[in-house]
Amino acid sequence: MQSYKAGLSQALAKHEDQLKAQRGTSEGARARATALEGEAEAPAGLRELTKDDFDSFLHEAGGTLVIVDCYTDWCGPCKLILPQLVDLAKELEGRAHITKFNCNKYNKELGISLGIKVAPTFLLYKNGEQVAMMTGAKIDALRELIEKHA
Template sequence: MVPRPRSRQVARASREEAIANMQSYKAGLTKALTSREDSLRAEVAAKAATVEEGSSEQATTLGLRELNKDDYYPFLKENADKLVIVDFYTDWCGPCKLMVPILEELARELKGRAEIVKFNCNKNNKELGVSLGIKVAPTFHLYRAEKQVAMMTGAKIDELRELIDKHI
């Protein structure tokens, strides 16, 4: 049995139409992703521009100050009159990333009464993280007058709020 030429033409036209539809969809996705990337870059640039040049404050794309091994203890000393909450995190930690908007909101709520800062447990800060006993991310340490008053592990916002309320 010889296939009909007409059915081959229909099948070829259907494949070509499907390919054209997929290419159009891909182009739309690419455009949307590029637009989103551009807006995120602009947002990061705007936040970075708000930090004064030469300021001891470090800019982060998250709106929270980020400490490192060199300014960790000086920061605790400078803020001994407030409750200091340190979020020990890693870049690859999913729960750590989920906590960011919650921590930013908490920082706004507690402004003037407490400081929430981040500490990346990367290779540059590993030694201090180990000496502080950080084994899980996220880990939260609460300090008052340069002394640790509480700690907790995990992305448990209700427990963190309870600890903060207890020590504020």
């Protein structure tokens, strides 16, 4: 378990360094980071949603299943499941979208209106309508839920 945690910490640190480098090259990225209170960009294969584009993205996705990972920056289980979500996004490419939604101060009102009380909470949408909800960092249960609704 210690080696798993160490490997995860190294991977997260490397990804954070890449994000900092990307932000440093773009004025727009710096402005967005300030607007979102320092929130990090989503890892490759995952899209970060905010209160500003949440509804429009769900409607644009149409009949494609959208999985929204409602997380917080301080949530340990949210960080532990992240690499598995990246892998799952690659597997589901073309069949479903896995997105991230940080329930921080900037997005807090929408998080409350969505009924988010526990992190992580996974919301599944199809045709702009919520079809399922699951709490906890249980990748196998999430896979089953996705297969049921995909």
